[in-house]
Amino acid sequence: MPKVTKDGRAATTLLFELLQEHKRAFHTLVKEVGLTPQQAATILSLEPGVGTPMSVIAEFLMCDASNVTGIVDKLEARGLATRVSAEDRRVKALTLTTEGEALKESMRTRLHSPPAWMEELTRDEQRALHESLQRAVTVMREAGKS
Amino acid sequence: MPKVTKDGRAATTLLFELLQEHKRAFHTLVKEVGLTPQQAATILSLEPGVGTPMSVIAEFLMCDASNVTGIVDKLEARGLATRVSAEDRRVKALTLTTEGEALKESMRTRLHSPPAWMEELTRDEQRALHESLQRAVTVMREAGKS
DNA sequence: TATTGTTATACTCTATAACTATA
DNA sequence: TATAGTTATAGAGTATAACAATA
Numbered sequence: 026m027p028k029v030t031k032d033g034r035a036a037t038t039l040l041f042e043l044l045q046e047h048k049r050a051f052h053t054l055v056k057e058v059g060l061t062p063q064q065a066a067t068i069l070s071l072e073p074g075v076g077t078p079m080s081v082i083a084e085f086l087m088c089d090a091s092n093v094t095g096i097v098d099k100l101e102a103r104g105l106a107t108r109v110s111a112e113d114r115r116v117k118a119l120t121l122t123t124e125g126e127a128l129k130e131s132m133r134t135r136l137h138s139p140p141a142w143m144e145e146l147t148r149d150e151q152r153a154l155h156e157s158l159q160r161a162v163t164v165m166r167e168a169g170k171s
Numbered sequence: 172m173p174k175v176t177k178d179g180r181a182a183t184t185l186l187f188e189l190l191q192e193h194k195r196a197f198h199t200l201v202k203e204v205g206l207t208p209q210q211a212a213t214i215l216s217l218e219p220g221v222g223t224p225m226s227v228i229a230e231f232l233m234c235d236a237s238n239v240t241g242i243v244d245k246l247e248a249r250g251l252a253t254r255v256s257a258e259d260r261r262v263k264a265l266t267l268t269t270e271g272e273a274l275k276e277s278m279r280t281r282l283h284s285p286p287a288w289m290e291e292l293t294r295d296e297q298r299a300l301h302e303s304l305q306r307a308v309t310v311m312r313e314a315g316k317s
Numbered sequence: 318t319a320t321t322g323t324t325a326t327a328c329t330c331t332a333t334a335a336c337t338a339t340a
Numbered sequence: 341t342a343t344a345g346t347t348a349t350a351g352a353g354t355a356t357a358a359c360a361a362t363a
Binding site: 225226239 | 320
Binding site for chain 1: 343344345346347348354
């Protein structure tokens with residue numbers, strides 16, 4: 026098992042800087058589509074055609090389940106999502122409406138669209154970045170499971 | 172000028188996933204030190220020995236200047252920072268107290284410390300990640316200037 | 318006049334605790 | 341009894357608008 030090297034520590038700090046930038050992009054996008062950050066995050070967390078229990082949304086948002094009620098109320102009021110009943114009749118699952126799916130895709134496209142600086146990298150540099158990040162995310166997912 | 176390739180787009184999406192992870196780490200840390208997210212972000216934005224105007228803090232926090240008043244009030248009440256007057260007597264600058272500096276360093280160390288998954292990468296992989304991110308951050312900073 | 322920071326107000330996010338309806 | 345979601349409440353974050361002090 027390799028230790029974290031000087032490169033590993035430097036990479037962590039650089040990641041932090043890139044993430045600050047991404048945060049700004051999210052903040053700007055959310056304002057433009059007229060949602061609050063939590064409403065937007067909820068929309069983005071929903072898979073089309075799959076009902077997501079309120080408790081799962083609370084975990085994703087890192088907040089108490091009681092808050093999800095109000096957030097979801099507003100999404101329903103705007104016609105972006107609807108509550109549906111599950112087998113266990115205590116749980117209420119949230120699904121995107123057609124309008125909600127469209128908004129989600131629109132946000133996703135813009136959020137995941139490459140920042141302006143990406144085109145300053147050569148093809149080879151973009152490939153190297155992709156490969157390194159892919160490897161990092163892979164081990165991160167593995168670590169999360171254990 | 173190279174275009175954004177498939178690798179560039181994939182890298183952007185992966186960056187998004189790492190961001191989610193980092194967000195969780197920040198959230199956990201903030202709770203542990205007993206600050207709110209905005210209070211913690213403010214502390215982290217202050218340079219030791221340098222007075223930072225309220226307006227600069229507002230820009231960093233991406234919120235209206237009127238909100239900074241209350242956030243700073245609480246930091247002062249906890250003895251982590253103090254308001255000092257600047258040459259232009261309209262502006263009030265915020266500086267860290269000794270206690271505030273200590274807390275900032277403690278948070279910074281933990282936030283920038285490599286996540287657990289980093290040690291799953293080999294030395295070579297860590298070096299590749301570092302180099303790719305270094306290049307990305309360099310062009311990002313350049314793009315930010317223009 | 319213009320700008321910095323503050324105050325006032327209203328809405329959103331947040332955690333805690335008490336409640337309901339299911340299980 | 342335990343769990344999923346809701347309601348009630350209080351503290352914190354947010355934008356807008358109006359204000360004081362200074363430029």
